[in-house]
Amino acid sequence: MTSEDSFQTQNIASRAASYLWWQRGVIYEVYPRSFMDSNGDGVGDLKGLISRFDYLRWLGIDAVWLSPIYRSPMKDFGYDVADYTAIHPLFGTMEDFDRLVREAHARDIKLILDFVPNHTSDRHPWFIESRSSRDNPKRGWYIWHDPAPGGGPPNNWLSNFGGGAWEYDPKTEQYYYHAFLREQPDLNWRNPQLVEAMLNVLRFWLERGVDGFRVDVLWHLIKDDQFRDNPPNPYWREGADPYQKLLELHSTDQAEVHAVVTRMRHLVDQYQDRVLIGEIYLPVERLVQYYGIDLSGVHVPFNFQLLLAKWNARDIARIIAEYEAALPKGSWPNWVLGNHDRPRIASRVGLTQARLAAMLLLTLRGTPTLYYGDEIGMHDVEIQPAKVQDPFEKNVPGLGLGRDPQRTPMQWTAAKNAGFTEGEPWLPIAEDYPQINVETERDDPFSMLSLYSQLIKVRSAEPALEVGVLEPVETTGDLLSYVRRDGESAFLVALNFGTKPETLNISGMGFEGRITLSTWLNRSGDSVRGNLYIRPEEGLLVRLLTQTQSGDVR
């Protein structure tokens, strides 16, 4: 860093300091079964995660979002909770958990838990009571319905994991609704006692010191009170996900859900500096409703557009513009590049483009969320039929919907089982782990890991990138470009999605540009004037300097 750089950084650092940690920071998702195993049972655990905190500190991430670690029969690998306030023994004990919080905080890492409010496991004591009789006090905690007048399920709603969404209970002669597995009955968020019980779950973890929650399928919580049929999806084609046959018009995203979100937010706001993140798959105009009236909703409605976008410059430019335009006043944007439900970015777009994706994620305006292993370029792993674990793949086989490929163990070293476990890993490990692993990549300045760690470092050192405004730069074809600016400090981002070189005239943008980082990694420090040359599939981060800043005496 030059002395001018550090002078500027100090000058504007105070502005950035007025932003909250979850606005400035980078979120990193850990899928606990696959991150680090400490006891040789082949499944990751809390002690394993603790042992890798130093790595996460080195990488520079600010918060870990941990997928569910609660007691569960593991039908949906923890998203079927049987006790919201107990740790599954596979992952450790409550003592381990308390240590996890302490060790994270000691390293300035925040801990975000996964809250699964839409459904429980069918083994949850609440459901066991609820199904015991029609007049059990907990009957109304779940969604029970009489059969249709002529018999059969009450309506046509489908389960996300294949088949119908209603399960008949012969004992009480009613159906219960399950948006996911039949072992995951949906809770009834119209029931005040249930709401209280669930808010108490949040209190329990907030008191234990967690920094926030990622709320599972938030847009699902309230369903149509008349249980009307969902309409057919005219765009559905044979071979596509059968759940998509219907539009989820009446089964999700009902107006009353926002009152529930506000209750959660109100509770979280009673604790200092916590964050509420919603998992919401909806079109942008509906997604941003979850910020709530006067921002009384979630702080972060996860923005999944990069996961779903067609991977080209024009579509992504449009997505950025539409998203920025849709954001309510005062709301904070966010971008997600991967998660445990979607194919990995390296498999979706290839390794070279995945480097562009890294630069995109970490230079856009808004909180970035990355998925464990993406930072080393892990790809989806083909799972032999006998090894399939995911219930989605078991129920709807052969359509490529299964999520095991993106949940394989983290690759730490070139040693046996990639350093993940001493035992038999619960899912196979990618064959190329001797090359793609943390230890090997840390020493290689051109690795994906080096790119990620440099991007994260420069982002957190530069308020323009962390919190600055985003100004689109007009481009055509395969080039995507924007400027991030905070006061006098500005960075140009230029991403060439195509396989031919591109140029961008930067004369109007500053006296000169100095390359901070290239996804090809060997142009750092180069000065540019006039035309910026961008190699095929290259991403460039360029500091824009005025004549005074450049210190150029030529």
Ligand code: NOJ
């Ligand atoms: C969304 C979670 O991310 C996914 O993994 C899970 O299967 C469903 N919700 C059901 O909880």
